[in-house]
Amino acid sequence: MKPIFFIDYDNTIFSHQTWQIPESTLCALEQLQKDGYKLVIASGRAFRNNSLPEEFQGRITPDCLVSANGAIVEIEGKLVKEKYFDKDLQRRILDYVVEKNYCLLSGQGNDWCTSSIERFKEIASPKQQQLLPKSGDAYKALYEKQIPSMFLADTKEAIADVQEHFPETKLLCMGDELGGADMIPKENGKVKGAKCVMDYYHASWDDIIAIGDSMNDIELIQAAGFGIAMGNAMDEVQEAADYVAKHIDQNGFADAVSKAREEIAKR
Structure with a gap:
């Protein structure tokens, strides 16, 4: 073939x-x-x-x-x-990034939301800011959605911390040009x-x-x-x-x- x-x-x-x-x-x-x-x-x-x-x-x-x-x-x-995140794991991740003020992004298609719009504005490039993620109620709605993957748009230190805290996940770094890491269930x-x-x-x-x-x-x-x-x-x-x-x-x-x-x- x-x-x-x-x-x-x-x-x-x-x-x-x-x-x-x-x-x-x-x-x-x-x-x-x-x-x-x-x-x-x-x-x-x-x-x-x-x-x-x-x-x-x-x-x-x-x-x-x-x-x-x-x-x-x-x-x-x-x-x-x-194949989606386990609901309990998903809830713990969503809570943790808010507690640590990390910038987590999630969404499907062209609709994105973030755990911290302020943090997003701090670290996103001008082109990345074209994503225009929503926050507040839009982020809270993630607790009830089925999520296949998330994106931690934050520092290498934040990525390492989240990986250590959630060993049942994999954080896949995007490199210096894009920054951040995809976050998926380990399996x-x-x-x-x-x-x-x-x-x-x-x-x-x-x-x-x-x-x-x-x-x-x-x-x-x-x-x-x-x-x-x-x-x-x-x-x-x-x-x-x-x-x-x-x-x-x-x-x-x-x-x-x-x-x-x-x-x-x-x-």
């Missing part, structure tokens, strides 16, 4: 420097689909088929989604997996979500091409038959990859796809 491409979103497809998807990236994605490759968007965001990036509209429809770091999996438009992860897709298509790890940039990608990049780190990826991710592409804003994704095609041609 043709390899399946598992592709991260933030700082792999979507640049946090320009706050857009490079045209060369969109063209590379379109061409992969035209050539018959399966595309899987494997993101920390809780994407659904009805909440895909605006730039995709009319151009790209992913074959599958591995969203919220593997907690939500959709295959060919059908939901096949949902979740993109590899777990990828397995659902692989089972559906009867694929093995040798059939997988993985492209990403941060710590929520590293396990998938290591497991894949060919793993690619973006040039803007964290050092640990680059070291784990089979190939390091150019920076996202230097046509890095197109470079990653070109290298992947070279490797496929050798098989």
Whole structure:
């Protein structure tokens, strides 16, 4: 079978420097689909088929989604997996970040809320502040919602503290450029979500091409038959990859796809 491409979103497809998807990236994605490759968007965001990036509209429809770091999996438009935080654990996390005045973000689609809007304004970049998260009652409503993943938009010290306090979770750092960390139940992860897709298509790890940039990608990049780190990826991710592409804003994704095609041609 043709390899399946598992592709991260933030700082792999979507640049946090320009706050857009490079045209060369969109063209590379379109061409992969035209050539018959399966595309899987494997993101920390809780994407659904009805909440895909605006730039995709009319151009790209992913074959599958591995969203919220593997907690939500959709295959060919059908939901096949949902795995959320345990309710008691979720409540304790939401309480703790308020007590410590950490900036926790959570949401689905384009709606975000935060534990501390003041803290968010302190540490978020001007572009990140375009998220315009809500607080107060919107944050309190999270206690009753099913949450697949959260984002701790705070310092390395805060991330380390929360990880130590909640060993039943994994905090996956996004690197200095983006900052913060995805927070997921320990049993979740993109590899777990990828397995659902692989089972559906009867694929093995040798059939997988993985492209990403941060710590929520590293396990998938290591497991894949060919793993690619973006040039803007964290050092640990680059070291784990089979190939390091150019920076996202230097046509890095197109470079990653070109290298992947070279490797496929050798098989």
